[in-house]
Structure formats: structure tokens, C-alpha cells
Amino acid sequence: MTVADQHGSTAASGLAAAYGLVDADLVAMYRTMALARALDERMWVLNRSGRAPFVISGQGHEGAQVGIAWPLRRDHDWVAPFYRSIATCLVAGMTPRELMLAQFARGSDPSSGGRQMPGHYGHAGHHVVSVSSPVATQILHAAGIALAARIRGLDQVAMAIMGEGSSNQGDVHEALNFVAIHRLPFVFVVENNGYAISVPAERELSVRDVADRAAGYGIPGTVVDGTDVLACYAAARDAVDRARRGDGPSMIEAKVTRLTGHSSDDQQTKYRSEAELAETRALDPLPIFRDQLRAAGVLDEVAQLEIDGDVALAVEDATAFAEAEPDPDPATGVDHVFADRSSNEPPPPWHPAPREGAR
Amino acid sequence: MTVADQHGSTAASGLAAAYGLVDADLVAMYRTMALARALDERMWVLNRSGRAPFVISGQGHEGAQVGIAWPLRRDHDWVAPFYRSIATCLVAGMTPRELMLAQFARGSDPSSGGRQMPGHYGHAGHHVVSVSSPVATQILHAAGIALAARIRGLDQVAMAIMGEGSSNQGDVHEALNFVAIHRLPFVFVVENNGYAISVPAERELSVRDVADRAAGYGIPGTVVDGTDVLACYAAARDAVDRARRGDGPSMIEAKVTRLTGHSSDDQQTKYRSEAELAETRALDPLPIFRDQLRAAGVLDEVAQLEIDGDVALAVEDATAFAEAEPDPDPATGVDHVFADRSSNEPPPPWHPAPREGAR
Amino acid sequence: MAVRTFIEAIREGLAEEMRRDPAVIVLGEDVGKKGGVFLATDGLWAEFGDDRVIDTPLTESMIVGTSVGAALNGLRPVAEIQFADFIFPAFNQIVSEAARMRYRTVSGATVPMVIRAPFGGGVHGALYHSQSVEAFFAHVPGIKTVVPSTPYDAKGLLRASIRDEDPVLFLEHKKMYRSVRGEVPEGEYTVPIGRAAVRRTGRRLTVVAYGLMVHYALEAAERVAEEGIDCEVVDLRTLRPLDRETLLASVRKTGKCLVVYEDNRFGGYGAEIAAIVAEEAFEYLDGPVSRLAGPDTPAMPYNHVLEEWFMLSPAKIADAIRRLAAY
Amino acid sequence: MAVRTFIEAIREGLAEEMRRDPAVIVLGEDVGKKGGVFLATDGLWAEFGDDRVIDTPLTESMIVGTSVGAALNGLRPVAEIQFADFIFPAFNQIVSEAARMRYRTVSGATVPMVIRAPFGGGVHGALYHSQSVEAFFAHVPGIKTVVPSTPYDAKGLLRASIRDEDPVLFLEHKKMYRSVRGEVPEGEYTVPIGRAAVRRTGRRLTVVAYGLMVHYALEAAERVAEEGIDCEVVDLRTLRPLDRETLLASVRKTGKCLVVYEDNRFGGYGAEIAAIVAEEAFEYLDGPVSRLAGPDTPAMPYNHVLEEWFMLSPAKIADAIRRLAAY
Ligand SMILES: Cc1ncc(C[n+]2csc(CCOP(=O)(O)OP(=O)(O)O)c2C)c(N)n1
Ligand SMILES: Cc1ncc(C[n+]2csc(CCOP(=O)(O)OP(=O)(O)O)c2C)c(N)n1
Ligand SMILES: [Mg+2]
């Protein structure tokens, strides 16, 4: 939904109007990207200073993520993201505090209560499907969600997102075949950053454009430039509308750049040249979008500084809040295996006995 | 290789010449189809008379099978077939006796020593990869065979064959992506009979032509009419030549008809109308090819009767031979788990002790 | 009470749950018009239509993975895997996804779903239509594994499985579909997951079994009873969560335990039962905890001679009982 | 003798086998330029090139399935699964295909291939980078499962696995890669598959372990030795084929057996060990066959507090030893 719907601010520059948006939307999109980036950068700082053993990030993907998630109806449509989807999760309604709770693996982390690695977000209320590590499995979950939406007569759309390397997994083929047969309200998004960890696209993907595979399922496929946030938005809006109208699934491939190593455990200079990395930095969607908004008069110096300030505060707040939260209680380790704890196998004798009433 | 190469008979009608073949090739192709059909029909008779608990057959597929397998170099190229591939296996060099030994599950069955269900053929010497029941797995075996051929510098081609329903399995996606990246000498064949057991194509396959999926891997895909044996041959010859030249993999989809139930356990009238079944019979490749050869003057009444006689004798011989062979010795049940029998777990105490020296 | 075959009880259980709860759907290969290759879903498509009885493509990972998604969005899918042997392409979706969703979301997201699969041998199914797969799944926290042995239990446990808030693997021994009959009451009833049943009481020796092996064990127990060996037969019914109390109470009473399972012996489910008994009933044992199971070869050859060699039988079980009783 | 870390021994074993036999190739995700995420294949790509060190797409079923095919056509593929947790998409290719090819062709077709996979926890790997997967595969006839615990064994068993005529799953505990060092001789040697090693002799109690748990068990044994409890520690090294003789000889001598494994307890590999001991050493036992294993929850949470709660440790093992010794 547009910011105008929420706040009544209806000023629309030519740029915004061209996409059926108002300026406040564009600013909100930019703010979300900036927030994602700042949180992400902070996570690396935490890692390098020994306060977080692992980071996996979305730097370079934020433009595509914000543009593509923007047309979803929050808390109504569903999204099944992947480990780089920090900006996607912000658009879906997760807060900086929630993301930082996952980074610090605190007991109050809504994604997984500290059980999963950082980056493995999830939020039932916001209809964000829990990210798991085995890649590509989520495409089938989103397909099943779309199926249930159809059967239950809800007008929800389900979106699944992953990298181009993951799109080669068998589950993707099986899912696309199924959603296409049933013309389900489904959108498949590939964030193609040209690498699966160290393996370059030409060794992991037999076509230049993953979107070329859409035709093999009888569904539309589009390639968008992931540094063009509004092109991403437009492609996603069309796909979401089509899905909601009952005209079936489609695929969007956004060409993006991975600005960091694969994760904090990866040394990308081993397989990417300095020259390539330099080129990469020119494809950072954040300054590109900022410059676009400045040029269009949607964003001025003052507004930008204000956003920067807000974002910095939000990151500070989230970090301080999350870091101060307690670790999970080990007595809760045995919980959440089954609905009914009595279905669990009794813990081995060496276990600390769970405290009475602990959950 | 052409029959001319083998037997020196070089007469070529216009029909044969149009495909770079000689008449003796066409006759041999016809004979193979007729033999496959007659063996297959005998298997059903055995089933209905209680002498064979299970039959799964290739009736309706033989034209595509013979045409497509014909360009392979016997005992050199590899084929990974499926459970309907009776004619394919004959082309690859398996004998009627060998196929009937599998049907009767005798100890001397070269496919599996009576271990597998009928139809699960395999022959190491003829480079026929053992058929297993979980569908589509063989495409990856053929891909690996092609990889090994490339690495070892052999000029072999590997062909994998399956039904259209099976082509939706994840393994197919993963295999096509891999062979296309490495431009391996590989041919993927889909025998599309419009059904996966009872499920019609529109519920199991999101496109009309599986061959449309080839483009998504950057490889050529062709649809051929499975009742047109020589069109099948031509398509396969091109694909095999391309593969052998080093120009990479391709896909062939043959539209065929399943003339029988899925297997002897299936009652197809439950999901196919009488009208549909009647239409189906008009698409039987055997009379179509026979009429084509008769019209082209390649086959005359006498030759045809001779072939029919030969085929009938071969079926008689194979059946009598295989039925008379002994069942496997139960003492061999524990063999062939590992190369070295001492790696086996000791059999549970109730086992009949394997006899000394038994294999 | 009406007498039903095993498969009729399953079919009725499915139909009645679908009538009761519109969230229940059935999906799988050939489950629609054909009614399943064993006819377990026969009639459901006619009654409930395309939306709730879905003939899927031939893709097991998809069947399970979309069931996970559908469960996340409010349905209660009952997926059929045509033969348990074909569950392996879906292994990742079952083990990594269905069984872990609750844990990894601290119960924020849950997947109430059932996977039905015919398993087991003795039907000329050969290597890929005969396997026992329970050991793989009973080992996995987060999914329940149920193996009924009577029509009554099949229906009652299927109902309980569909109503359960967690994923359940529901294994049906295919040799029992038409060969086993039993009484099934008219009204609504459930059989609770996680409760074993003592099918025969005895003092000399406990035989632990599930699925078809319960019937073979009972037949064996009859035979040896004539020789004065008085066996108790425990039908586990649910492999996970396991009813330790019933199991251990029986062994503590008899002092001897024979675990019978059709699967390969090494690392099979019965190993866990034997290990538990050995550890927790140690002081009561007056004979080694014994296992009788399939040989450690791929299950199971097609040829009838080899199949018989592989399969357990009442006679083989009776032999094992005699040996242990004589200890 | 040179001292090597666990991972160096593996890297050297791979390189030397590749030099010896041109049929040996390595394939997997990131095994090329990057040298693997743990650097197990570092340097191989530079030495052997694109043809023999293949960076595959991110598709595990393909990695295993093409290895099966390549083995059928004369190569000896060594496939790397980046983390054992990601082996499940390849489950069908391993269990239904690699492990059954010989049996279903009466040895007409065979697949000499190795699947290497880092497994195990204690490295902040969370639910999907920490799992123990051996129970799933050791149960399957037709594939061998090897779990070395020292650099010497890692190299020698890897060589033996590559030369074996059958598929071998080679599991490497990732916490040992850099933390465990040991002597490795210069020349060519192999360690035979299927032979356990007694790492510490003792008379009071046998501890059975494999992988990282061997080291923890030895540490625990040292601790309790000071209290006068004299433990024998058996390192299984190969989970299948199992060295029953060494196992049973030790337990028959000590009369007490503690099986230690990091995986979930229920239905884990240690259940088979416990079951065998309970059945075949019954008359020698003077205490219950005991198991100490991971809790029955998905392995294992990321948060360090929960991870510690899940993981076994020398202290936990020492406690279990004391309890059993006091029995
Ligand atoms: C099934 C599976 N295999 C391997 C991995 C290890 N792994 C994690 S991310 C990754 C690369 C993913 O590449 P891509 O899909 O292109 O996404 P990107 O990281 O480039 O955004 C790999 C191999 C995994 N998580 N899951
Ligand atoms: C993985 C797997 N799932 C299910 C089956 C059961 N099954 C055997 S054949 C078949 C249908 C195959 O259809 P298709 O691929 O179109 O080949 P056709 O039989 O039509 O020639 C099914 C579902 C199987 N063999 N393997
Ligand atoms: Mg990528």
C-alpha cells in the first residue's frame, strides 16, 4: 500500500507519478534501503569486534529487495525469503530490534529464539516464512501457501525469493511446474548476483538469464536491473497484480551485486579480482537510488540528513536493545519439538532438569 | 551403425536414402519393433495366465524407441532407459532370452539376477544402465557417464530416457543444468504418452511440450511424432552427432501413445474413456511403420511374413528357455551387497546358512 | 460393529475427517480419479472435488514441500507418497523442513500435516516397492511416526494424526490392506498417538512388534503356546513418541524380550527398542534382548524364493521365540 | 613423522590419490578456486585443473547422481557435500542408487565413489551446519560409512575409501579440522575399512565412540582415571562394516559399556551398538549398556548457551562413566 494511503501525504513528483506512487513512498523506500544497509554494516562491525560469530548480509541486494517486496500487502500476502533478505524483512514489517535479536541470538528473538544462525529470519504475524539453511526449499512452501490461499478463497499472493545458484535446485523445477499447472497466485524472485559463494554464474547456471526458464513452465519471466529500484517495483507490482487477479504465477530475475564476501567466513579476494570488486561497487543500489531521488527533487539535503540520522538512531537502539537481552534459558532447549512436551523423548540423564513451569 | 556396414547389403529405396540409410536398416528397425511388441504381448499372456505376477510394457512406444536408439553405437555409447524401454534394450543388444529371464526373475537374468521387477533391464556389457524404480534418477547417471567420457577422452555419447511425468522431477532440472554448463555429450529423451499412470498431462506438466524446457538450459529441444519412426531416427541422429562433435547436449521429445494400462496392476478404463482408447489405437506405430515400408517398397508380403515367423519363433524360444531356467539360490541373497562378502553384516540367526563356496 | 479391511478403515477415516474439517485436503500421485494405486482414496475425488483431492505431478519433494506451505497457511494436508520407497526425494523437505519448522520458529510456525505411505514387503514388490523406511524418520525429532496394525487403529490413529498439531508420518503395511480385517465402530473415535497396546498377555517372554509383524508375532505366539511357551505381544502402534511405560512394564514382567521388525536389522528401528530395554530393564532381564529382523541386504528381491528368504514369517518368529525361551 | 592437522591429512590424502590414479576426480560446491569452504581441497584445482577438480552447481542430488554415473564409466569420483546437513537432497541418489547398484545388477555394475561431508557441532553452526547424519546411512546396506578421528586415520582411511570398490560415505567432524593434530607418516599407507582401534586400554568399563567423541572420551577417561576408574576407549573408525570382534572383545573383558555419540539419542547409531552389545555380550555384562548422546531436539541451536546444552563434553562423559562404574 502506498504511504499516501497510510499518511495522507499525496505530493507526487513526475518520477513517483510514473509508477503510480507518491513521493512519500519513494522516500520510505529509500529509508528502508538505508536502514537495511546500516543494520547490515553494523552486523559486520559486531562480527569484526568479536561480538557476533557470524554475519551474512544483503549489501548490494537492497534495491531489488525493497522494490520487489513493496507491492505486497503487509501481514496479508506471504513472503518466503532467504538469508540475504534483510531489506525484504523490513518491508514486510520486521523491526530493526527484531533483526538484531536474531543477530545476537537472544532468547526473545522472534525469528527463532536464538536457535538459528543470523540472517535466518521469520515472523508468523508478518507472514514471513522462516528461512532455513538448505537453499530453495522455501519455494515449495510458498507454492503450498498459494495453494492454500486459493483453496481457502483468500486473495493472498505468495512470493519466494532466492539466489540464482539456489534456483538450480530440483525443488525449483518441481515448484514452478506445480504453480503453473494450477495457475496459483505466486511470484518467484531470483536475486542474481553472479555467484554461488565462489562459483561464478557460468559454472553454476547454464543460461545467462534465469528468467529464460519461465517459458519452460508456461509463465512470464522478466529480467530487471536490481539497481533500478522503481523498475523492480514495477515488475513486482505487475506480477503481484497478475497473481491476485487469478492470472497465475510469474518470475522476476533481478540482476544485483554482492558487495561483501559470501558471509563473514568467506574471503572473496581469493576468487574475485580487485578490478571486478571495484566495478561491483559502482553497482551499489543505495547511492544510485539516492541520486535518482535527489535529481527528481523527491529528496533534498535536509530530508536525507534527517533519514540518515533516524537510521543511525534506529541501528543504535536496536543494537543496544538486542545486546542487552538475555540468552535463552537452557531449560527451554527441549521445548518446541512438538506441541505437547510430553511427546518429546525424555532427555538423557546428564541433562539439566528443566525447571518447573519453564517454557 | 547401418545394416549395410554389418552385412554389405546396400540397396536403398528413396525412403531409406532420404535418411542416409539402406533398406536393410529399415527392415531391421521394423523387425526390432515387431519383436519388442511380440515379447511384450507374450508377457501379458504370461501375466493373465498366472505365470508372471507383474508386467509393465512399451506398447505404443516402440517406434520412438527404435528410431531414437538406432543412431547409438552399440556397446560404445551408453543408454539409461526406463521401464518401458523394451525396444530400446533390444536395439542396444539385449536378446529376447535376456528380457524373458528378467520377466521370469530367474537366477541367470543378466539384468538383476531376479532381484528387480520385470521391465527393470540393465546390461553392463551393452552399456545399458540398470533401470531402477524411482523415476528420473537415471538422467544424472547418464550425465555422469557423459562427464567421464569427456574426462577420459572417449568419444561416447550418453542418452537418458524417461516419461513426461518423470521429467518433472528435480533431478531432471539439476542434470540439464549441469550437462549444459559443461556441454557434455548427452541426449535427453522424453517419451510423452500424455499420462503419468492415471494423471493426464495437463495435471502433471505445465507446458504442452517438454521440449520447450530445453531453451531454459540453453540447449536445443525438438518434438517428434513417435509414430514416425524415421523422424525419430533423424532427430536422434542429429542429437547424437551434435553430442559426439562436442557441440553439447540436446533434448528430444517423442509424442507417443500408451496402448496398455500403466502396468498389469492398472485398470485404465477408470480414467480413460472408450473413445480415447479407440483413438489411441490409431496411433500404434507398428502398423504405421509397416504400411510406410510397404508403400515404399521396402517390405513385401513375403518379407513381412518371414519377419513375423522369425519373431514368433524368437518369442517362443525366449519364453521356453527362460521359464525353464532355475530360480536364484536363496544362499545368494546375501551376495552383491559389497564387493567383499566379509563386509556384509552377519545374517540374523534364522538365516539358512549360505552354503560353502556359494556365490 | 462393522467389519472392515485395513484399507477400508483408512478410506473411511479420510472421508470422515474431510467431512468434519474443510481444512483437510488430500494430495498425491493418482489419488484423484484413480483413487490411489491401492484405492485408499477411492471415492474422495467424486465427493470432495478437484480442490480438496489433488492429483499432483510425479514429484515427491513438491508433494511434501507444498504440504508444509499449505499447513503454514491454514490447511491440514494429508499427502500420499505412492510407495514409501519413493519418499526419499522428499527426504530433505521432511527432515529439514516439516520436522524443524516448529523448533526453528519457537512454535511461531507449525505444520499440522500427515504423510501417508504404504510400506513393507511380501507382495512381489522387489527392491523399490517393499522397503521399510521407519528407521530413517523415527530418528528425527519433530515428526511423529505411526504404524497401525489393525483396521480399528488405522482409522483411529489416522484421525488422531490428522488432528495433531505436528507432522505425522503414517505408515501402512501394504500387505495388510486387504488381508487384515477387523471390527471398526460406527461413531467418531480416535486412538491416541503414543500409546502401545498389549495384544496378548503372557509371562514367559515379550515380543515387541509393529505393523504386519504384530500379526506374525501373534501367530507365532499361538504356535509356541501349544509347546507351553507363554508370550506377551506388544504392538507399539506409534514408533515416536514411544510408549516406554508399556514396553518396559512388559519386559520387566517377563524378563525376556524379542524385538521383531521386517526392515534390515543393522541400525533398524528395533535397535532403539533393544537399546532402551537393555538400559532401562537391565535388572529384570534373564536373557539377552534379542532381535529378529530382515537380512542386511537391499529390501527385497522380486523373485519369490529370494523374497521368502528375506521376509520374516510366523515360523521364523516362532523359532526365535523358542531359542530365547530356552535361554 | 610429520605432524598434521586433521584437515591437512585429508588434503594430502586427496592430492596423493589424485597423483597416483588419474581416474580420481573431485567435485562439489566451491571445491575449485576457493578450495572448499573448509579448504579441504585447497590447491587441488591449481594442480589438477578444471577437468579433475569440478566446481559444481549448487545441487547435491546432481553431485551424487553424476558421481554414480562417472563411477559407472570408469572414474573414481570423490564428491564433497559442503555440510553433511545438505546431504538430504541427495538422499535418494545415495540410498536408492549408489548403495543398490551392485545388488540390483548382481555386481554387473558397480560404483566406486566417495562422498566426503563435514558433520558435527560445537562450531556455532546452528540447526543446519551441525548435524550428525551417520545413523541414516549406516543403516543402508551397500554403502560403507567411515568416521576417522585422527589425522593418521583420516589419511589412511580416505585412501582406502577411494580405492574401495563400493560407495563410501566419509564423515569428517568439522570441529576437528584444525583443532586435532597428529603424526602422519610420509610414505603411502592405508588404514583398512572395517577395523576399530582400542585407543586406551582399561579393565573397568568400555567407552565406545567415534569422531570427535573419541577425543572427549579419552579426556574423560583421563579425568576418571585419577579417581581410580580405569576405562577402555574403543574408536570404531568405521561404522559400517562394523568391527564386532574388537567391540565385543572389549565389553566381554570389562563387563560394562557406555556408548557415546553426539547425534540425537533416539534411533541414533549408538542404538545399534548398544543392541549388539546387549545381545551378544549379555552374559558378560555387569551393568546396563548405557548411552550418552545428544538430546532429542533438532541439532543444534546457534546460541552458545543452547549449543553447550546440546553438545556432549568430556565433563558430561566423565559423569556418565562415574555413574556406570558405580553401578
Ligand atoms: C542445499 C544447500 N547446499 C549448500 C548450501 C551452502 N550454501 C549456502 S549459500 C550457498 C550459495 C548460494 O548461492 P546463491 O543461491 O546464488 O545465493 P547468494 O548467496 O549468491 O545470494 C551455498 C552453496 C546450502 N545452504 N544449502
Ligand atoms: C519417484 C517415484 N515416484 C513414484 C513412482 C511410481 N510411478 C511409477 S511410473 C509412474 C508414472 C510415470 O509416468 P511417466 O513418467 O509419464 O511415464 P509413463 O509411465 O507414462 O511412460 C509413477 C507415478 C516411481 N516409480 N518413482
Ligand atoms: Mg548468487
Ligand SMILES: [Mg+2]
Ligand atoms: Mg507418461
